[in-house]
Amino acid sequence: MTEPVGLRARKRERTRRAISEAAIAMFLADGFDEVSVADVAAAAEVSKPTLFRYFPTKEDLVLDRFADHRGEAARVVRGREPGETPLAALKRHIRKALGERDPVTGLCDDPEVLAFNRLVFGTPSLASRLAQHRAYDTDELAAAFQEATGEKDAFLCRLVAVQIVAVTHELAHRNAAKLAAGRSADEVHREAVAALDRAFALLGEGAEKFGY
Known part of the structure; x- marks a missing residue:
């Protein structure tokens, strides 16, 4: 049967x-x-x-845990609320993830998550493969920006996507470093939100002039 x-x-x-x-x-x-x-x-x-x-x-045995987040930024842009800019949608999404202590934001002090982060970022082959994931996210986000804005210059969309992927990675790495130093996620949360706001304000000064 x-x-x-x-x-x-x-x-x-x-x-x-x-x-x-x-x-x-x-x-x-x-x-x-x-x-x-x-x-x-x-x-x-x-x-x-x-x-x-x-x-x-x-490496896939470890990085499979990131599979659900592959292309996430592009999905956020494509699924944004009516009248919302792509940049505003991404900022809103990350703020929500910080509040939920999503491990991808680096703001999760669960002992297993902290140990997992040490494993990934402390193993060169895993860190290298994670960079490949970010390259994929950049490609997807650039395509989503082009769809959202109607921008004919694909390279311009890619420049914006590169900046956003790099910034979000750096913010997560900064959060994770603070937790690795012994601070709690609750203690760091306000600083993480403030850093997010500052980073996206800087991005917005240039990107929003082009409709992002």
Whole structure:
């Protein structure tokens, strides 16, 4: 009897999650470079070929946690409220994420999140792959800006997108550094919001002249 499509999808997702969780637990305990893919497969009770069907590279075992955020800025711009500028929509979205202590903002002091951040930013191959994610986000955001503004100069849209992706990354890195130094997310929240406001004010001085 053929297994229902929905059931197969749920099983695949459970397997994917189990592999990722096993990998991250091992990487946090022993270090990314010290744990092999074979070690992860054995811990997750799957074969190496099965593991690679879900995660093409070792780095993907970790960075899969960022998958939901890939292209997020572009989605915010495309889904902005009527009459809202793209820049205002992005600022509103990040402010909300700060309030919710979303790990992607760097303002989350959950011990597991702090340990995960140390793993990612302390491992050169992971930090390098994360930069590739930011490049993808830049491409998507530039395309969304061009759609939103009708700007014919694609390079101009890309320049704005590069600035915004870089600024949001730097803000998150700054927040994470403050938490790594021992401060709480609640303590840093007001400073994080103020830094966001200042950064987007600077961006807005130039970008909003072009309808962003």
